[in-house]
Amino acid sequence: MVQAYILIQTEVGKAQSVAADVAAIAGVVTAEDVTGPYDVIARIEAGTVDELGKLVIAKIQDVRGIARTLTCTVVHV
Structure with missing residues (x-):
């Protein structure tokens, strides 16, 4: 299981609706x-790094009101 935090900048006044829309996406554990x-x-989970990337690019970045994202993959050292 691969996990990551997605830091999201939104258009002005869109944070609440973006958080709700992102939270509804399969693979998103939480969005606040x-x-x-x-x-x-948002905290997300996927089976592989490739699936995680597809989740971010194809689903999360497609949400209306998102201006920019930064993906921080969780590592266990």
Whole structure:
């Protein structure tokens, strides 16, 4: 299982709707509005790194109101 945090910058006034839309996507464990340089942080899970990438590119980045994302893959050292 591969896990990652997706840091999301939204268009002005879109954080709440983006968080709700992202949370509804299969593979998203949680998505919450936050304060700071990013507006929403989501935690996602996928079976492989390739599946994780497809989830981010094909599903999450397609959500209306997202301006930019940053993917931070969880590592266990």
